[in-house]
Amino acid sequence: MRRMTARPANAHQARLLRLLRDGGPNSRAQLGDQIDLSRSKLAVEVDRLLETDLVVADGLAASRGGRRSHNVRLNPGLRFLGVDIGATSVDVAVTNAELEILGHLNQPMDVREGPVAVFEQVLSMAAKLRASGLAEGFDGAGIGVPGPVRFPEGVPVAPPIMPGWDGFPVREALSQELGCPVMVDNDVNLMAMGERHAGVARSVGDFLCVKIGTGIGCGIVAGGDVHRGVTGSAGDIGHIQAVPDGRPCACGNRGCLEAHFSGAALARDAVEAAQQGLSEELASRLAANGTLTAVDVAAAAAAGDATALDLIREGGNRVGQVIAGLVSFFNPGLVVIGGGVTGLGHNLLAAIRTQVYRQSLPLATGNLPIVLGELGPTAGVIGAARLISDHVFSPA
Amino acid sequence: MRRMTARPANAHQARLLRLLRDGGPNSRAQLGDQIDLSRSKLAVEVDRLLETDLVVADGLAASRGGRRSHNVRLNPGLRFLGVDIGATSVDVAVTNAELEILGHLNQPMDVREGPVAVFEQVLSMAAKLRASGLAEGFDGAGIGVPGPVRFPEGVPVAPPIMPGWDGFPVREALSQELGCPVMVDNDVNLMAMGERHAGVARSVGDFLCVKIGTGIGCGIVAGGDVHRGVTGSAGDIGHIQAVPDGRPCACGNRGCLEAHFSGAALARDAVEAAQQGLSEELASRLAANGTLTAVDVAAAAAAGDATALDLIREGGNRVGQVIAGLVSFFNPGLVVIGGGVTGLGHNLLAAIRTQVYRQSLPLATGNLPIVLGELGPTAGVIGAARLISDHVFSPA
């Protein structure tokens, strides 16, 4: 099962691999247009890449007015594994070297069951994907966890919502099992990388990616790189105070953003509203299912339920207020809203936009798009694959 | 007056110049310890630098157990000009190539008098420094302005507190007048760079530098680089909402941080308190001077005046609350507090610390020093000199 994937020998080769990854199959001549190298040097480096099995020849390109150029592409047999561990579910996907998803599995699972149980699950899902013929082995795996990570070592640190994971050597353990390089990161950072690679943030250098799911977090991309902070907890905005003396939060404080708006908070507020008889729509759904989720609120709002709309609007205002502050501070070129609650759609977005455009200075908001992520649940696994491919496609 | 300062020919030379700048005179052998080059290559590059007049020989070093090494140092005749334009005063300083301040002038001046008047002032101060024999000409000048800057062009954009400066070609104009390269940045960013070069943030890669003066701003250093944002307005935290439905702010909103705590807000609150008879100390100072400033509040607090202490504490709480949010978001390794109100000293710091340590998560605050800047009014001009020296000491 162990595969010794070759690694680029120098920065030029790394650059070429990334061009092929992001642009797909390409002719040698086109590569020359995108890289600052003489034709002769380029030919040498491409030939060397062909000698490893990272890159393979791929026929002739169409003529551009003269002799046809030889196509090259990344080895179509390369496989990356993208893993996204959420608070309540696990996503595992297999991609090719161009980071296209070949297979994707999702499994509900509580992260609090601990690293051993979750690992078993992840490995069995990976085995399933392999058994279905999508991969013989993996050339690298990226994995996201819902908490802070000491990035260089790939180890979660003091993760509030995943007790038992503190200090667990995720990177090393998974690398052992899979026999390939592994990189670990916070799930929100991976979502940001995913949207940057293939989503709304394509090639944006400075942006924020707010993920609102069970909890709330924010991926920070500055100068094209993810900013992780000194202890890996950057972007942990769930416990910023949104409401002075507001609702009590699990962290011990009051008024945290997460306590006022998140998947969990929204469900709680919806149940309360239903029980208080404020909304027939929500009450009937509560009676039917015994519980409510963000999906129910979204459906009720879509059906015109005023209470549901109010809940969404108020939540959007809270998040929007915090984001307004972050926009003033960070001055991003784009804000992406993602995570489980994106089903709330335009109502949520409208409330956020209102707050941000009202509270932040015109210079910061003048040309600032605030949009929903476009990759949905695949953002995380694509980001994970991207993370490990950046690693594998860099000089050893 | 025009001087054609040589520029390093490659990255190695640039690296060597910066080592000499930051480490002072140094032997060739010691330079070899700090740079990853063979002895022969190092000798070649140092010799080339000696051929330009950027670097000069400087005798022999002490023996380290064998043959004594030749010392080299940056040309002691190199001169940088550091300019810090504040809302109410202008600082101009001359430094040598090691960024040591050789002369420093300060002049009260309202930035709203516009770029032409301020420029005249700056140039006359620079002329004065030159006339006193500190410099024959300048090899570069850095300048900070109290507002957002389009950094690559060196032009202020939509600066709220300095009308008339919008779009004024600061970089080009000053470069013309002085006949040397010029770089322009936000004053807060320069303060951060100053504290990073020679102050409390020496060699810290990720930190925040909060400057509380007439207004309030925050320098952001991420991965060793200043983060300026897409429109140059990053760190503009004065208009983050600190108090819902709070005091009206000049920007049109309510409850902005700056409206509740800043040099201006503190003076206003102190006058109010004095007029309401809450503090004899403040009232007598008001009667004596006809007005109050942060200095008066600091003095009153030092004398044990409870009202002054309350003002400081409450202001510190406001700022602290905002900083707590930024700490959660950015996860810095250090927070520096600077600007005019640092005279409030420990009382202010204590209030800020309390808020941050109480509201941010332990992982982010566990090892987070929150300290006062140690360079005071020289931070800005040192940062300005550092900015231009980074430019001059980079390959042309």
Next chain:
DNA sequence: CAACTTTCTCCACTCACAGGACAAAGAAGA
């Protein structure tokens, strides 16, 4: 004064890279 260390200089060798000459392959028009 001998033995050892550090530093500097010189030289030969390797490798990265550019750029030009030329051949191969195709397009477009006569």
Next chain:
DNA sequence: TCTTCTTTGTCCTGTGAGTGGAGAAAGTTG
């Protein structure tokens, strides 16, 4: 079909970057 032009690939040479070793120069230590 033939000629001319364009594009692409290959080969070769020249330049400069950079390494590493030999040995000389300059010190220290006992």
